[in-house]
Amino acid sequence: MINVGLRLSNVLTKHCGLVFNNKIFDAIDLEEAETMELTQELPLDILSKLCIALVYSKKHDFAFPLIETFLEYDVESFGDIYLDVAEALVENEFHQRALPLLEALTKSQSFCLAAVWLKYANSLSALDRADEAIVAFRHVIHLVPSSEDARISLAELLTKLGRHEEALEAVTQDSEASRIEASVLHHKCILLLKEGRMNQFIAAYKLLMMRHARNIRSKDEIYKACGAKKIGWESADEESADDELEFGASSVELQEEYRLLRLAAEHLFKEKRLVELERICFTALTSPLFRKKRDICREIQFITLQVCLAKGDSYYAYNLARSLLLRCNNLYNNRVWNLLIQVIMRGDDVRYNRFLVRLLLKHPEHVCLSVLNGHACVASGTYKYALDEYMSACKMEPNNSLFLLLSAIVLVQLTCQKxxxxxxxxxxxxxxxxxxxxxxxxxxxxxxxxxxxxMHQLGLLTHALDFYKKALQFKPSVTQGKHAHVFDLSREIAFNLSLIYRAADFSSSGFDVARMYLDKYITI
Structure with missing residues (x-):
């Protein structure tokens, strides 16, 4: 702007009689000028351009006396000039100098527009004239109820003054309006968070999310949201456009959107409002805004999976866990397999059987797939197929004690078949x-x-007694921690010993020995 001011000053010096105390050849000369004199009268529009150039050239001491003369002119005739000069002053933080011009504009008939009132209110606020600024901001909202700048600025000013209820009222829009300003709604969410009004915050955030997410209406849409169906959203008119809200443009960043979603989810989970939380998560999965960033989309999918598990909704949890497993590099991730197994254990859905078989055909050397297919065969009573799968796992990992135990158990089951x-x-x-x-x-x-x-199941009771008694001589595998008692098998061992002694009379005191084990290891 200094170069612009320099060129304009040179023009005015040459053609309009503008005289400085020194020769003006470059921007440095203009900065060093100490006095300025107009040798002839200029039209007001040219004078206003000179004042604006001087303000932007940091020579405001030259401009201020000239600007004061503007008030002598009729605002109805020269309001546009008033406004141009006032805007230049406001942009350069000269609010006190801009205030008389803006005040004159607000009192005029032709220029008392909402935009002028907003500039006037901002200047009053910058000068800490809070009460007058509040009145001005409210007048802007009265003129243009959808003015997001006025609502947000008013809310910030009222919050600064500690008038929180009025601040919330300032950013609360008409619930029956067909258009919602997203920036104002976002600011309302922030205020509600600061006030700790979580229920109202969640309600406001749901509405904010609706501007970029799809309202879930059916199970089929949930299927699409969790990735079970690889098809796009229908464009059919499920509801008329008149019933849909229109949202104003928003500058809310993606990370901020996700932060609000996390805060809402954490509160709902803490309050055990899992049905509401599940709906919000599935709604978020429909959002093209969240899908723009892969990491955020995957985090939302994982949160949704956790919610489904907590709610006991294994039907949709299975779809999410399967999608998580099929991603790149996850097929050999044990944590992902553990999640899928939790889903399978908690549900009664048998879809996983076909899925695992198809996956095993593609990855025959995958040990987890062999073991899980073996488990499925055991559950269905086809022990020979289960043994084949477990033996395959043993070949891949010969020293894995779990696979050896599983093979032994299946052989015991086969032995016990009629x-x-x-x-x-x-x-x-x-x-x-x-x-x-x-x-x-x-x-x-x-x-x-x-x-x-x-040995007990095979009926080899003498061997079973020997192993049970050896087991009682050892401490549990885990002896420390909050849940260490879960790993102590002494009660189970003692009960099985009592069964053997009561079923087979090894001695005349068989019942007494059984009673001894029960009294020693099993207490109520």
């Missing part, structure tokens, strides 16, 4: 796997208990 052939061979194989399991895992309470259960 019409199975080669029972002696099956018992021998089961014993071999139990022995490998013991060597792999080492001596501990859990190992001896598991082998004892296997």
């Amino acid at each position: 019409f199975s052939s080669g029972k002696h061979s099956l018992v021998t194989q089961a014993s071999s796997f139990f022995d490998a399991y013991l060597k792999s895992r080492g001596d501990c309470q859990e190992v001896f208990y598991n082998i004892g259960r296997g």
Whole structure:
């Protein structure tokens, strides 16, 4: 602006009789000028351009005396000039100098517009004339109820004065209006958060999110939101355009949108309002705004999965967990597999069987898939297929004690079937796997208990007693922590011992021995 002012000053010096105390050749000369004199009278529009140039050139001491003369002219005839000069003063933070011009404009018939009143109100606010500024801001809102700048500025001023209720009222828009200003609604969300009014904040945020997210109306739309259907949203007129709200342009950043969503979700989860939280999460998944950033979209999907698990909604949790598993690099992520298993365990949905079989055909060397398919076969009673899967897992990881135990358990199940052939061979194989399991895992309470259960099921009671008694000689695998008692198997072992002693009279005091184990290890 200094160069613009310089060129204008040169023109005015040459053609309009503007005289400085020094020669003006460049911007430095203009800055060093100490006095200025007009040798002839200029038209007001030219004079206003000179004043604006001087203000932007930081020579406001030259401009202020000239600007004071403007008030001598009729505002109705020269209001546009008043406004141009006032805007230049406001932009350069000279609010006190701009105020007389703006006040004259607000009192005129032709220029008392909302935009002029807003500039007037902002200048009053900048000069800490709060009461007058509040009146001016409210007049702007009266003239233009949708004025977001006026509403937000008024709310900020009232908040600064500690008048929080009035501040909220300033950013509360008509609920019956067909147009909602998103920036004003966002500011209302911020104020409600600061006040700790979480229920009102959540209601306001739901409305704010509706400007970029789709209102969930059916199960089919939830399917699409959680990625179960790879199709786009229908463009059919499910509701008329007249019933939809129109939102004004918003400058709310994506990260801020996501921050508000997280705060709403955390509060609803803390209050156990899981149905409402699930709906908000699925609605967020429909948002093209959130889908623009992959990391945020995936985080929302993960939050939705957690909510579905907490709510017990395994039907939709399965879709989300499956999508999470199929992403790049997640097929070998144990944490993702654990999530999918939690979903499968908590639900009665059998869709996962077909999914796992198809996935195993594509990845035959994936050990988790072999084990899970083995579990599915056990659940359906097809033990031979389960043994095949567990044996495949053992070949891939020969020293995995879990896979050895699973193979041994399935062999025990096959032995106990009524019409199975080669029972002696099956018992021998089961014993071999139990022995490998013991060597792999080492001596501990859990190992001896598991082998004892296997012997117990096979009817080898003498061996079962031996392993159960060895198990009681060891402490639990986990002895520290809040849930350490869960790993103590002494009660289960004692109960099984009592069953054996009561079922088979090993001695004349069999019932007394059973009673002894119950009294020693099982207390109520």
